[in-house]
Amino acid sequence: MKIKYHLFEVFGIELEYMLVNTSDLKVAPIVDALLTKKNGTLTSDIENGDIAWSNELVGHVIELKTNGPTASLENLSNSFHKNIIEINTLLKSLHAQLLPTAAHPLMNPLKDTQLWKHDNNDIYELYNRIFNCKGHGWSNVQSTHINLPFFDDKEFEKLHAAIRILLPLIPGLCASSPILDGRATGFKDTRLEYYKNNQKKIPELTGSVIPERVFSKVDYYASIFEPIKKAIQPFDSHHILDHHFLNSRGAIARFDRNAIEIRLVDIQECPKADIAICSLIIEVLRLLVDKKLATLQSQRKWLKQDLFEILNAVIKDAETFKVSNVEYLELFGIQETMSIQNIWKHLYELTKPSINKSYQEALEIILIEGTLATRILRAVDSDYSEKNIQKVYSELAICLQENRLFVP
Numbered sequence: 001m002k003i004k005y006h007l008f009e010v011f012g013i014e015l016e017y018m019l020v021n022t023s024d025l026k027v028a029p030i031v032d033a034l035l036t037k038k039n040g041t042l043t044s045d046i047e048n049g050d051i052a053w054s055n056e057l058v059g060h061v062i063e064l065k066t067n068g069p070t071a072s073l074e075n076l077s078n079s080f081h082k083n084i085i086e087i088n089t090l091l092k093s094l095h096a097q098l099l100p101t102a103a104h105p106l107m108n109p110l111k112d113t114q115l116w117k118h119d120n121n122d123i124y125e126l127y128n129r130i131f132n133c134k135g136h137g138w139s140n141v142q143s144t145h146i147n148l149p150f151f152d153d154k155e156f157e158k159l160h161a162a163i164r165i166l167l168p169l170i171p172g173l174c175a176s177s178p179i180l181d182g183r184a185t186g187f188k189d190t191r192l193e194y195y196k197n198n199q200k201k202i203p204e205l206t207g208s209v210i211p212e213r214v215f216s217k218v219d220y221y222a223s224i225f226e227p228i229k230k231a232i233q234p235f236d237s238h239h240i241l242d243h244h245f246l247n248s249r250g251a252i253a254r255f256d257r258n259a260i261e262i263r264l265v266d267i268q269e270c271p272k273a274d275i276a277i278c279s280l281i282i283e284v285l286r287l288l289v290d291k292k293l294a295t296l297q298s299q300r301k302w303l304k305q306d307l308f309e310i311l312n313a314v315i316k317d318a319e320t321f322k323v324s325n326v327e328y329l330e331l332f333g334i335q336e337t338m339s340i341q342n343i344w345k346h347l348y349e350l351t352k353p354s355i356n357k358s359y360q361e362a363l364e365i366i367l368i369e370g371t372l373a374t375r376i377l378r379a380v381d382s383d384y385s386e387k388n389i390q391k392v393y394s395e396l397a398i399c400l401q402e403n404r405l406f407v408p
Contacts, residue, residue: 004258005149007159008286010069012147012259013278015080015267017098017400019060019091025390025397027107028096029059029114037090044118051083058139059114062087062098069149073279074356080271081403088401100400101372102191102266103140103177105389113139130235131201136180137194144174144265144274146281149258156253157215159260161299162288163251165331166281167210167264168310170250172340174277175318176266176372183384188318188373191266196315199248204231206248209264210304210311220253250311264311268372269399269406276355276362280344283351293350294331302328314340318371341367365405372406379408 019028035055036042046053052067064083070076088097113134115125131138148163150156175189187193192209199205204227214220225243232241244256250264262281268274287293310328313321319341323329329338334346345367352360369375379392392408399406 002257004151005069006151007149007155007289008282010071010149011073011278011282012066012069012145012261013073013076013275014063014065014145014147015271015274016056016061016063016142016144017084017087017100017267018104018142019062019096020099020104020397022092022095022097025099025104025106025393027060027104027112028094029112030094030096031055031059031062032118033094034062034087034090034096037094038086042118048083048086050079053083053087055118057115059117060112060139061142065145069147073275073282073359077271077275077358077403080275084271084400084403097397098400099393099397100142100267100269101176101376101393101396102142102189103136103180105179105393106182106386107136107140108181109135109139126236126238126240131199135194135198136190137198140180141177141191141194142267143191143263144267144278146262146265146278147254147257147259148262148282148285150260151258153216156217156260157300158289158296159285160211160215160251160253161296162285163260163262164211164213164304164307165294165299165302165328166284166288167250167262168307168314168328169340169343170262170264170281171266171311171314172319172321172371173280173344173366174266174268174371175315175374176268176376178373178377179380179384179389182386182389184377184380187316188371189266189315192264192315195248195250195263196312202231202235204228205246208304208308209250210307211249211251211253212304213300213302215300217253217255220255224249224253266372269396270403272358272362272403273366273372273405276359277366279355279359280348280351280363283354284347286354287350288331293333298331318373319344320374341370362405365407369407375406375408379406 044055171189177191214223251262324337
C-alpha cells in the first residue's frame with residue numbers, strides 16, 4: 001500500500017546530467033556502461049544509499065534522485081555531490097565526465113542522439129516514432145524535478161493553486177540554457193522554449209505548459225487525463241503509454257503517488273545551487289498554501305493563458321523581464337511593476353529564515369549575479385568559437401565536481 005504524506009512533510013528531488021567525453025565535451029552515450037560498472041551487470045536502476053541512479057530516454061543522460069521521499073533538504077546537496085564524485089570517478093576510465101546545465105551548447109542532436117536500448121525501450125521507441133526524439137527538445141534537455149506530496153483533494157487544491165501561479169517566475173531564478181548549436185539563441189531558457197513546442201503534434205500532452213484550473217482528482221481526470229488518453233489512442237496501438245507518463249505540463253499531478261511534480265526548473269552547475277533553488281521554491285509555495293501572501297480564491301482564479309503570457313516572456317528574458325500585471329504582482333504582496341530578479345529578492349527576504357545557511361549563500365549569488373544563463377553569457381563574452389564555449393563549459397564541469405557556484 002502506498003504511504004500518503006501531508007503537504008511539505010516530505011520531498012522528492014530529481015537531477016538529470018549529461019555524460020560527455022573529457023577531451024572535447026562531445027556527448028557520450030555510455031550510461032549503460034556506467035551503470036554496468038557500478039552494478040557489475042547492466043541494470044536501469046541503482047539504489048546507492050539515500051540517492052538512486054537511473055537511465056533516461058537517451059543513452060547519454062543519467063538521473064540522480066532521492067531514494068524515496070526525504071523529510072529534509074538539509075544535507076541533500078552533499079548527498080548528491082558524493083554521488084557525482086563517485087560517478088565521475090567511475091567515468092574516468094571511460095574518458096568521460098558529467099556535464100551540468102540544461103542544454104549542451106554544441107550538441108548536434110541528429111548525429112549525437114542514441115535512445116536507451118535496454119529495458120523499457122519499447123516505450124522510448126514508440127515516443128521516437130511519434131515525435132522523432134532526435135531533436136534538442138528530447139535529447140538535450142536536463143532538468144531538476146521537485147515532487148511535493150498532497151494527502152487528499154483538499155490538500156491537492158491548495159498545492160495545485162499555489163504551484164500554478166508560481167510557475168511563470170521559475171525560469172527567472174534558474175534558466176541555464178542560453179546557447180544551442182554554438183550560438184546564443186535569444187532565450188535564457190532555451191530548454192523551455194523547446195519544451196513548449198516539443199509535442200505540438202499532440203497538443204493535449206503539454207497543453208499551455210501552465211496546467212488548467214482544476215483542483216480535484218475527478219476534475220483533473222476529466223479535464224487533463226481523458227483528453228490525453230483520447231488523443232494518444234491512434235498512436236498507441238499496444239496500449240503501453242500511461243497517462244501520468246504522457247502528461248507534460250510544467251507541473252503534473254501524480255495521483256499514483258499523491259504528489260505534484262514541478263518540471264520547469266533548469267538544472268544548475270552544482271547540487272548546492274539546485275537544492276538552494278528547490279528550497280526557495282518550496283518555501284514560497286508554503287507561504288502561498290498557508291495563505292500568507294494571497295487568499296486561496298485569488299490563487300485559484302488565474303487562467304492558464306494569463307499565466308502563460310508571463311511565463312513565455314520569462315523563458316526569453318529570465319530575471320530581467322519586468323512584470324507589469326499588477327493583479328499578478330499582488331499575489332506576492334507587490335504593488336508596483338518589478339523585474340523577476342527583484343520579485344525573487346522580495347520572496348527570498350520573506351522566506352530566508354526557513355532556508356539553510358549554505359543554501360542562503362548560493363541563493364544570494366544567484367539573486368545578485370543573475371541566473372546561470374546570464375552568467376554563462378557573461379563568461380562567453382560574445383565569443384562563440386567552439387574553443388571558447390568548451391572552455392566555459394569545462395569550467396562548469398569543474399563547478400559540478402567541486403559543488404560550487406559559477407561566478408565569471
